[in-house]
Amino acid sequence: MSAQYPDDLFYTKDHEWARIEDRDGAKFATIGVTRYAVEQLGDVTQVDLPKEGEQVKQAEVFGSVESVKAVSDLFAPVTGKVVKVNSPLSDSPEYVNEDPYDEGWMIQVAVTNAKELDGLLSADAYQAFLREQGE
Amino acid sequence: MRRTPLYEAHVRLGAKMVDFGGWQMPVSYPAGILQEHHATRTAVGVFDVCHMGEVHFRGLGAAATVQRLVTNDVARLENGRAFYTVACLPSGGIVDDLIVYRLAADHYVAVVNASNSDKDFAWFREHGGQDCDIRDASAETGLIAYQGPAAAKTLQPLTNVPLESLRPFSFATDAKVGGLAAWIARTGYTGEDGFEIFCASTDAPAIWDRLIAAAGAVGGKAVGLGARDTLRLEARLPLYGNDLDDKTTPLEAGLGWVVKLDGDDFIGRDALRLQAAAGLTRKLTGFVMTERGTARHGYAIFDEDGAAAGTVTSGGPAPTLNQNVGLGYVPGRLDIPGTKLSVDCRGKRVNAEVVKGPFYKRANKGQS
Numbered sequence: 001m002s003a004q005y006p007d008d009l010f011y012t013k014d015h016e017w018a019r020i021e022d023r024d025g026a027k028f029a030t031i032g033v034t035r036y037a038v039e040q041l042g043d044v045t046q047v048d049l050p051k052e053g054e055q056v057k058q059a060e061v062f063g064s065v066e067s068v069k070a071v072s073d074l075f076a077p078v079t080g081k082v083v084k085v086n087s088p089l090s091d092s093p094e095y096v097n098e099d100p101y102d103e104g105w106m107i108q109v110a111v112t113n114a115k116e117l118d119g120l121l122s123a124d125a126y127q128a129f130l131r132e133q134g135e
Numbered sequence: 136m137r138r139t140p141l142y143e144a145h146v147r148l149g150a151k152m153v154d155f156g157g158w159q160m161p162v163s164y165p166a167g168i169l170q171e172h173h174a175t176r177t178a179v180g181v182f183d184v185c186h187m188g189e190v191h192f193r194g195l196g197a198a199a200t201v202q203r204l205v206t207n208d209v210a211r212l213e214n215g216r217a218f219y220t221v222a223c224l225p226s227g228g229i230v231d232d233l234i235v236y237r238l239a240a241d242h243y244v245a246v247v248n249a250s251n252s253d254k255d256f257a258w259f260r261e262h263g264g265q266d267c268d269i270r271d272a273s274a275e276t277g278l279i280a281y282q283g284p285a286a287a288k289t290l291q292p293l294t295n296v297p298l299e300s301l302r303p304f305s306f307a308t309d310a311k312v313g314g315l316a317a318w319i320a321r322t323g324y325t326g327e328d329g330f331e332i333f334c335a336s337t338d339a340p341a342i343w344d345r346l347i348a349a350a351g352a353v354g355g356k357a358v359g360l361g362a363r364d365t366l367r368l369e370a371r372l373p374l375y376g377n378d379l380d381d382k383t384t385p386l387e388a389g390l391g392w393v394v395k396l397d398g399d400d401f402i403g404r405d406a407l408r409l410q411a412a413a414g415l416t417r418k419l420t421g422f423v424m425t426e427r428g429t430a431r432h433g434y435a436i437f438d439e440d441g442a443a444a445g446t447v448t449s450g451g452p453a454p455t456l457n458q459n460v461g462l463g464y465v466p467g468r469l470d471i472p473g474t475k476l477s478v479d480c481r482g483k484r485v486n487a488e489v490v491k492g493p494f495y496k497r498a499n500k501g502q503s
Binding site: 042043045046064066068069070071090097 | 427
C-alpha cells in the first residue's frame with residue numbers, strides 16, 4: 001500500500017495530486033485524487049476523463065468520478081494538453097480506491113505554465129490543510 | 136442529533152457516520168458499500184434500523200383506526216401476520232409507507248420510516264378513532280434487520296423460534312434471541328430472505344453483537360445505509376422521500392396491490408377511486424442505463440424523441456447486476472418494457488431502456 005500522502009507529489013485543496021516529471025526540458029504532470037478524496041467518495045463505480053489531445057485548465061473541471069452514492073467533479077491542478085489517459089479505469093474504476101497514487105492515476109498533462117506549480121501544496125501543507133478542515 | 140442504541144457498536148466497527156433525517160447513522164463500514172451489498176446477496180447483512188418508528192394501536196377500536204389510516208385490507212390480517220401498505224392524505228398523496236403487524240384483534244403495530252415518524256404519529260393521533268390508544272414506542276424499541284440467503288441458517292442457533300415455520304410476513308412475539316426477549320418477523324427491505332428482530336432498545340447492543348458474530352462466521356457483515364439503498368433499489372422497493380411523497384399516489388407508484396379500493400373506507404380512498412377511474416397520467420417506471428452513465432435522483436428523463444418525460448427519483452449502480460439502474464415518474468405510455476428513454480447525466484443525454492419488475496430477483500424464493 002502506498003503512503004497516505006506521498007512526499008514527492010503536489011496537492012490541491014480540491015483533493016487532487018500531481019506528480020511532476022521533466023522530459024526533454026518539458027514538464028509533465030500525472031494527475032489523480034488523494035487518499036482523503038477516496039475515503040470520502042467510497043467505492044468508485046465510474047470515472048469520466050477527457051480524451052488525449054484535449055486541454056485542461058488549472059482549477060477547472062476536467063472530469064468526474066461516480067461513486068455508489070454520488071458524483072464529484074475533478075479539478076485540474078495545472079493547465080495543459082492531455083497526453084495520456086489511464087484507460088483501464090473505464091473498466092476497473094476500483095483502481096482509484098485500491099491504489100489512488102499508482103494504478104488509480106487518471107490523466108497525464110503536458111504542463112503549459114510551470115509557474116502554476118508554485119501554487120500547489122506540498123504533502124505537509126496538504127495534511128495541514130486537512131487538519132484545518134477538521135479531518 | 137439522535138443516536139440509536141447501537142451508536143457505540145458502529146463506532147467500534149469503524150463506521151462512517153452521517154446525518155440521516157436527524158439521526159447519526161452508519162452509511163458504511165470499512166468494507167465499503169459494494170462489499171456490504173455483496174455480503175447481503177451471498178451470505179447475510181446486519182442492519183441497524185433502530186431509528187425506524189414503532190407505533191402501537193391498542194383497544195377495541197384498533198382495527199377500525201388502522202383501517203381508516205391505511206390502504207390495505209386490515210380485516211384480512213391474522214394474528215402473527217403483517218402486510219406492507221401506505222397511509223394516504225385525503226388527496227391520495229402518500230403520508231408514509233409502512234408495515235402493519237397484527238398481534239391481536241385489539242393490538243396492531245405500525246413500523247414507519249424514521250424521517251416520518253413524528254409526522255406519522257401526529258397524523259395517526261389526529262385521525263385515530265374511538266377506543267384506540269395510539270402510542271409511540273420508537274424510543275424503547277430496538278430493531279435490527281438480518282438479511283440474506285444465510286440468514287435463517289445462522290439465526291436459528293440463536294433462537295427458540297423454529298424459523299422454517301415462519302413464513303414471509305409472519306412474525307413471532309414469544310421469541311428469544313441470544314437469550315433475550317425479542318420478536319422475530321420474516322420481513323425486510325433488501326430483496327433477500329431475512330428477518331427483522333424487535334427488542335428492547337437496551338437489549339439491542341447485546342443482540343447486535345450476537346448477530347454480527349453469527350454473520351461473520353459465514354462471511355456476513357454489518358451493512359450501512361449506503362448498501363441498504365443499493366439493495367432496495369435493485370429489488371425495486373420504493374424509498375419514501377425519493378420515490379414516494381405526499382404529491383404521489385400509491386397507484387402512480389405501482390403500489391396498487393396494497394390499495395383495496397373495494398374494501399372498507401380509508402383516508403384517500405375517494406381520491407384514489409377517481410384516479411383509478413380516470414386513468415394514470417404518470418407511473419413510477421424502472422429503467423436500466425444502456426450506455427455508460429449513472430442516473431441520480433433529480434436528473435431529467437426524456438422520451439425517445441427527446442421530449443421531457445419526467446424526473447429520476449432513485450438511481451445508481453445495481454452492484455449485483457453490474458448495471459446502472461433507476462426509477463422515475465414518466466407518462467404511462469412510456470411504461471412499457473423496451474421503451475427507449477434517455478437521462479440527462481450532468482449535461483449528457485445517456486440512453487436507457489424501460490424494464491418491468493425488480494431489477495434483481497433472488498433465484499430461489501424459498502417459502503412464500
